[in-house]
Amino acid sequence: MRVEIDQISKSYRIPDAEPLRVVEGLSATIEEGEFVCIIGPSGCGKSTLLGMLGGLHPPDSGAVRFSGRRTASGEMTSIVWQDYALIPWRSIVDNVAIALELRGVPKRERRDIAMEHLKTMGIEAFAKSRPQQLSGGMRQRAGIARALASDPEVLLMDEPFAAVDAQTRTLLQEELLSVWERHQKTVLFITHGIEEALLLADRVLVLSGRPTRVVEDLTVPFARPRTADVVQDPRFAELKTHLWERLRDATLAAEWAEAKEVSA
Amino acid sequence: MSTTISEKHDETVVYGPRKRGDTGPSRAFRVMASPFGSLVPVFTILVLWQLGSEAGWIDPTFFPAPLDCLAALRDLASEGDLASSIWITVQRILTGFALGVVPAIVVGIAMGLVPWVKVIIDPVIAILYPIPAVAMLPLLLVIFGTGGTPIIVLAGIISFFPSAVNAMAGVQQNDQRLVQMARNMGASRTQILWKIVLPGALPSIFAGIRLSAGLALLGVIAGEFLAGSDGIGSLTWQYWQVYQISNMYATLAVIAAMGFGLTTVTLRVQRRFFNWTEGTTR
Ligand SMILES: Nc1ncnc2c1ncn2[C@@H]1O[C@H](COP(=O)(O)OP(=O)(O)OP(=O)(O)O)[C@@H](O)[C@H]1O
Ligand SMILES: [Mg+2]
Numbered sequence: 001m002r003v004e005i006d007q008i009s010k011s012y013r014i015p016d017a018e019p020l021r022v023v024e025g026l027s028a029t030i031e032e033g034e035f036v037c038i039i040g041p042s043g044c045g046k047s048t049l050l051g052m053l054g055g056l057h058p059p060d061s062g063a064v065r066f067s068g069r070r071t072a073s074g075e076m077t078s079i080v081w082q083d084y085a086l087i088p089w090r091s092i093v094d095n096v097a098i099a100l101e102l103r104g105v106p107k108r109e110r111r112d113i114a115m116e117h118l119k120t121m122g123i124e125a126f127a128k129s130r131p132q133q134l135s136g137g138m139r140q141r142a143g144i145a146r147a148l149a150s151d152p153e154v155l156l157m158d159e160p161f162a163a164v165d166a167q168t169r170t171l172l173q174e175e176l177l178s179v180w181e182r183h184q185k186t187v188l189f190i191t192h193g194i195e196e197a198l199l200l201a202d203r204v205l206v207l208s209g210r211p212t213r214v215v216e217d218l219t220v221p222f223a224r225p226r227t228a229d230v231v232q233d234p235r236f237a238e239l240k241t242h243l244w245e246r247l248r249d250a251t252l253a254a255e256w257a258e259a260k261e262v263s264a
Numbered sequence: 265m266s267t268t269i270s271e272k273h274d275e276t277v278v279y280g281p282r283k284r285g286d287t288g289p290s291r292a293f294r295v296m297a298s299p300f301g302s303l304v305p306v307f308t309i310l311v312l313w314q315l316g317s318e319a320g321w322i323d324p325t326f327f328p329a330p331l332d333c334l335a336a337l338r339d340l341a342s343e344g345d346l347a348s349s350i351w352i353t354v355q356r357i358l359t360g361f362a363l364g365v366v367p368a369i370v371v372g373i374a375m376g377l378v379p380w381v382k383v384i385i386d387p388v389i390a391i392l393y394p395i396p397a398v399a400m401l402p403l404l405l406v407i408f409g410t411g412g413t414p415i416i417v418l419a420g421i422i423s424f425f426p427s428a429v430n431a432m433a434g435v436q437q438n439d440q441r442l443v444q445m446a447r448n449m450g451a452s453r454t455q456i457l458w459k460i461v462l463p464g465a466l467p468s469i470f471a472g473i474r475l476s477a478g479l480a481l482l483g484v485i486a487g488e489f490l491a492g493s494d495g496i497g498s499l500t501w502q503y504w505q506v507y508q509i510s511n512m513y514a515t516l517a518v519i520a521a522m523g524f525g526l527t528t529v530t531l532r533v534q535r536r537f538f539n540w541t542e543g544t545t546r
Contacts, residue, residue, distance in 0.1 A: 054448045075450045085445040089463055089540045099449040102459075130540055150449055 001068045001076070001153035001186050003030040003053065008062030009211075010048055022048045024211035025062070030154075030203075032068050035180060035187045037197035039243065040207030041251040046190045047158055049212070053188065054079045054156050066153065072185075074099060074151035082159040084139045086131035092142050093118065093127040099150030117145040120179060137168035144176065148183065155180075157189040161196070170228055173199055181225055194243045198222075199230055206246045209254020216246045299528070328510040337514035345499070350518060353484055353495040356412055357522075360419025361480035365473055368424045372431025372472070376465070377457075382432070389428065397422040398486050405491055415487030415495075422483040423476035430472025434465030467538040474530045481523055496522075 005028045011019040022045035030036045040046050052059050054077045066076055078099070086095050093114045094101075100110035118124040121141040131139055140160055147155055161169045177200065180187055191197050197204045198220055206216035218239065222230045230236055295301045310330045316322040317329035324332070340346040375382040397418060404414035438461045446456050488497025496515055503512035 051444075056444050056447060075448070077448065079445065079448045081441065081445065083441060085441045087442055087460070087463075089466075098446070098459075102446070102449055102451050102455055132540065 001066045001070070002032045003154060003186060003188070004065040004067065005029070005049075005053070006063050006065060008049075008052060008059040008064065010045070010052060010057070010059050011211075021211040023052075023059070024213065026213045028205060028214050028217070030186055030188060033184045033186055035189065035200060035202045037189045037191055037201035037204045038207060039191060039194060039197055039204065039247055040212060041209050041247070041254040042192075044207050044209050044250075044254060045212040046207060049207075050079065050156050050158050050188065050190060053077060053154070070153065072151040072153050074103075076152060077154045077156050078147035078150045078152040080140070080143050080147050080155065080157040080160045082162050084131065084136075084143045086139055086142060086146075088131055091128050091130060092123070092134070095131065095142060096146045096149050098146065114145070114149050117149045118142075120148065121145045121175065135168075136164045137172060140164060140172060141175070144179070148179070152185070154186045154188065157187065159190050159192060162192060169196075174227065176200070177226060194240055194247065195231065197243070198236060198239055199226060199228065204243060206243065206250060208250045209257055215250055216243070218243065325509065328513060332510050333513040333517065336508075336510035337517065340511060340514055346496075346515075346518070349494060349496045349499045349515075350522075352412070353488065353497060354522070356416050356484045356488075356495060357419060357480050360416040360484060361423050361477060363416065363420035364423035364480065365427045365476050368427035368472070368476070369431045369469060372428040372469075373435050373462070373465070375428070375432040376435025377461075389425065393425050393429075397483065398490075401487060401490055410491065410493070412492075412495075415484055415492060418487045419480040419483035423480040426475035426479065427469070427472040430475070431465065431469045434468025434472075435461060437468070438464045467534075470530075470534055470538060474527075474534065477526050477530055478523070481519075481526060485519060 005026060007025050007027055008023060009021075009025055010023040011021040013019050026049065038046055038049070048057075051057050053064055086092075087098070090098075093111055096117055097105075097110040097114035100113060105113070115124060115127060118127055121144055123138055123141045123145070126134055126138060126142070131142065134142070140163075143160065161172050164172065173196065189197075189200060191200075201220050204216075204218045204220060205214050206218070207213065208215045220239070221235060222233060289297070296304060313322065313327070314330050317324055317327070317332075322329075328336075337346075371381075371385065375385055400421060401414065401418055404417050408414040408417060442460050442464065443456055446460050451459065484495070485497040485500075488495040489501045492498035492501075496518055500512055500515040500519065503509070503515060
């Protein structure tokens with residue numbers, strides 16, 4: 001699916017204060033099967049943007065259009081959450097099967113499908129465990145399996161690896177790439193990590209501070225399939241510096257704007 | 265000066281493995297902490313009490329020896345009065361409990377889900393909750409006459425509040441992340457209610473039920489003390505009035521056992537079904 005974000009805006013109403021303008025006139029296009037990473041200053045509205053794409057809240061104005069041949073059977077999007085959002089009273093397999101359960105797929109069938117996805121993520125041994133018995137890395141593997149089991153056109157990932165340790169993160173990044181190369185889903189991946197963005201993405205979008213819009217649209221030139229070795233490519237350091245500068249400008253501008261708001 | 269420095273240099277601190285024996289609670293501790301072990305201190309007190317009575321240090325007029333109470337209990341049991349009294353009281357507890365808790369959970373959930381219901385009912389609860397429910401007994405006697413009904417209603421009223429308040433809190437404190445996750449997965453409002461919000465509220469609802477169960481017992485016994493003509497509470501009260509202290513202790517022991525049974529059963533259920541809460545609810 002091609003995702004076309006057309007001039008969307010969103011502000012939050014705050015009691016006894018000006019509304020907080022978070023996203024304003026933001027446009028971007030993500031091609032079918034593309035892997036796009038989004039970076040931007042803290043609190044600039046990345047999760048808000050993702051929520052609009054995931055149908056959690058509608059934009060105040062503008063539209064998000066999904067177009068193209070619909071190949072998957074499930075919802076248009078599935079979100080992979082930073083804090084996993086696994087249901088604590090359910091076993092891992094029943095967590096992964098939830099989308100199918102909501103659609104009324106019979107128990108045997110949905111468990112079989114969920115088990116397939118657990119195998120894809122290499123965690124079938126934990127099918128009967130509760131989420132809180134698992135490490136962060138294992139939980140996020142379950143989070144990805146759940147998103148895949150719902151068979152969406154677009155995967156929306158909100159800093160999915162921010163809460164795990166560095167080694168686990170590297171493993172998860174490689175696993176995600178191999179899953180993506182097999183499933184060919186469109187992916188939108190929010191991160192704070194410039195290196196992570198360069199390792200994973202076809203394109204990196206840099207967002208400005210609030211109200212946020214796209215200030216940089218960078219195509220990542222590294223060939224696929226990729227491994228963690230791309231960091232040795234001389235262009236990697238160059239692109240990293242470039243992205244860092246754009247992000248720094250955006251962050252400084254956001255901090256100045258905030259300071260002015262506070263002192264005003 | 266120099267000697268002090270060299271002494272400091274000689275000092276070696278070793279962080280090695282723990283010595284055997286100081287890894288975790290000892291065996292004796294674990295035995296004492298088990299349900300069986302928890303009877304040991306009680307039993308010890310009873311033994312000391314018995315010995316004290318036999319030695320004449322404890323006045324049997326107020327504190328009859330445990331064995332005498334046990335004998336009294338046996339006599340009461342053989343007369344057949346005891347079993348029927350217990351049965352009457354148990355029936356009252358269960359009826360009053362059901363009468364209070366079932367509507368409480370419905371009302372509590374409705375308050376948690378629908379802001380309008382909360383706005384209307386919350387002030388009523390705020391006024392009624394702090395009133396000691398026993399104070400309503402005279403009113404209940406006026407309305408329902410004598411007999412079992414006012415006692416059951418009293419137990420119902422007392423057990424209503426904790427279940428209602430806990431059910432409301434459980435629904436309100438549902439995890440918004442999980443609700444959002446479910447919405448993104450295409451869940452309808454009804455599905456979110458049944459699959460996320462209500463299951464998530466269960467531990468809190470059950471904590472309320474446990475409190476209510478204890479209060480239902482309290483309400484029935486208090487009601488029987490003050491207005492009952494039968495039931496174990498009324499029996500206890502009668503033995504006090506005719507000064508049959510051993511019999512009074514015997515029936516008190518029965519009441520204590522009821523309370524103990526109630527706590528144990530509800531705790532078991534809680535541990536069995538709500539073990540996923542990671543110690544967030546007691
Ligand atoms: N429901 C809400 N009501 C009011 N303000 C909100 C709400 N949700 C988010 N905000 C505010 O909107 C801004 C953008 O939030 P958002 O979570 O989208 O940012 P983010 O870029 O994802 O931040 P982070 O880097 O911390 O993940 C923040 O200042 C946040 O405090
Ligand atoms: Mg965010």
